[in-house]
Amino acid sequence: MAPGIPAAMERPHFIGIGGAGMSGIAQILARRGAKVAGSDAKESGTAEALRALGATVHIGHAAAHLADDASCVIVSSAIRADNPELVRAAELSIPVVHRSDALASLMQGLRAIAVAGTHGKTTTTSMLAVALSELGLDPSYAIGGDLAGPGTNARHGEGDIFVAEADESDRSFQKYDPEVAIVLNTELDHHANYASMEEIYDSFETFVGKIVPGGTLVVSADQSGAVELTRRVRDLASLNIVTYGESEKADVRVHKVTPRGLTSEVTVVLNGKYLTFTVSVPGRHYALNAVAALVAGVALGIPAHNLASALGTYTGVKRRLQLKGEAAGVQVIDSYAHHPTEMTADLEAMRGAAADSRLLVVFQPHLFSRTQELGTEMGQALALADASVVLDIYPAREDPIPGITSALIIDAAKAAGADVTAVHDKAAVPEVIAGMAKPGDLVLTMGAGDVTDLGPQILDHLSS
Incomplete structure (x- = not known):
């Protein structure tokens, strides 16, 4: 078995391998030495990037695309039960693994940061990935979007940090056990899976409850849903909670956001000291995402001034x-x-x-x-x-x-x-x-x- 690969994932087959979440896991497994294969509905730059890593990528879905010796079939919640490759997997008794379980297995043994929220996950995860890489920490990461081009939404690093975008849409983020979790906001969305805000809160509470003992929740002090979530989890044992935002009650307070064309200058009050840094994308919400990333890095023990400088090197993510x-x-x-x-x-x-x-x-x-x-x-x-x-x-x-x-x-x-x-x-x-x-x-x-x-x-x- 190749080092760092769970036994069940030595020869994984991905249905929908070109998707943002699926392709990232496929990339990491390929870089760890797994024999990766999969299929997608159409040709793409992502498919080509995976082939360059040695993966076999079929276009279209057909039972014949699934090799008899596949060790598992990895799916997302978007894959329907009548998909011919999924049907074939059942005939061959090949285990079916949800994308979130596959990602959770890749994070085992590493210091995980899971970034959650109804909005802003991809940007914040990307900011952390870029900043930690800039600091030479060589993190692994899995992001729901490309930083610059196909194949840049994931990386297998040699460092001990794994940064992951944590998707609440199908409750799959409940599979992770992060050392640090970020909750940017909580709003009612994904109406096919959530009938009410109460269900949203229950789901996020379960996610927060999976933070490892002694770990940290970084959560917005401004957004009403996040504030309510904080109230609900305040009494969880062994959980450190750090709030951030423009609210006077925030533990890390955003003192000022100054627009400068297509960038922003952000000043925060952290541990009683003012810290100013540049965010190279426009908009107050992106500035607040950068502050969340800053606070999460500090929770891992990274010096704030180093992180602030490194965050300035982030120049955006596709879309x-x-x-x-x-x-x-x-x-x-x-x-x-x-x-x-x-x-x-x-x-x-x-x-x-x-x-x-x-x-x-x-x-x-x-x-x-x-x-x-x-x-x-x-x-x-x-x-x-x-x-x-x-x-x-x-x-x-x-x-x-x-x-x-x-x-x-x-x-x-x-x-x-x-x-x-x-x-x-x-x-x-x-x-x-x-x-x-x-x-x-x-x-x-x-x-x-x-x-x-x-x-x-x-x-x-x-x-x-």
Whole structure:
């Protein structure tokens, strides 16, 4: 057995290997010496990056793709029971392992930091990964997004720290036993899995309860859901709780966030001393994510001033206000925001970074269930833009819900005074935006689906 590989994962087969969470685990296992294989729905840069590590990646799902000698089949919650490779695994009696269990096994024996919250997980995890690497600590990490390009969402390091994005959507974050856990916020989302805020709190309480004895919870002192969670877990034995934020009650208080174009300068009060550092992405919410990362690193015993300097080297992650390019005097930026809180935060960040520019948004709703529950709030968020184009709902793993369409969002946006247009043919969007945009404008493609593909196409139309 190769060192560092659980016996059951010497020859893993991933169904959906190109997904953000799955590909990271596949990368780490491949770098540890496992014989990795898997399948994905379509070709991608991620698939190529995995092949470069020696993995076998099939395109499309078929029973024949699963080797008879696979030691396990790794799946996410998005894989349906009738997937032919999953059916074949049952026929061959090959163990099926959930993605979260696979990740938990990779963290065994290491000092784990698990980053949780309804929003901001990918950014905060990325900030920590970059800062710890900059300090020469050589961490391992698994992130739900790429730092720069395909294959950069995970790393097998030689250090003793493992930083992981902890996904609450399917309760899988309850599998981890971190030394330090971050909770950025708690809001009602993932409506197919959570019926109420009470269920959200119960899930996060279970996650916090898995922190190792003597470990630390780093939690927002500003966001109401996080504050309520803190109240509920205050009496847990052997748990250190450190709050951060702009609240006067925060243990680590954010004294000031100063926008400086597409960056921010942040000053915090830590242990009674002022500490100022730069965050190289715009927006108050990203500044607060950086403070959470700072506090988590300090909880591991890393000097605050070293961390603050290293955090300044973080320059962003794909799809988190990522500049895609500029053409005809128009900048095109990509945002992964798909929940109203995220949408509002990113729109306000862009307003603050370019106050004199007109902001045009191409928004693609993500999931029928989310639109059903939060469509009105999504529409209200779009009122922050000067004009918006709204696409049809990106279904991802869901089947349609009768009567639930992007019209819910459009009607709410118009009621809030927004200038919004429905475009049902995604291929028509680049031409529509090119006709709307003027020199000096900002165009924001927004959503968790394939709306990200439109950025380069819009730039092409602007250039022609």
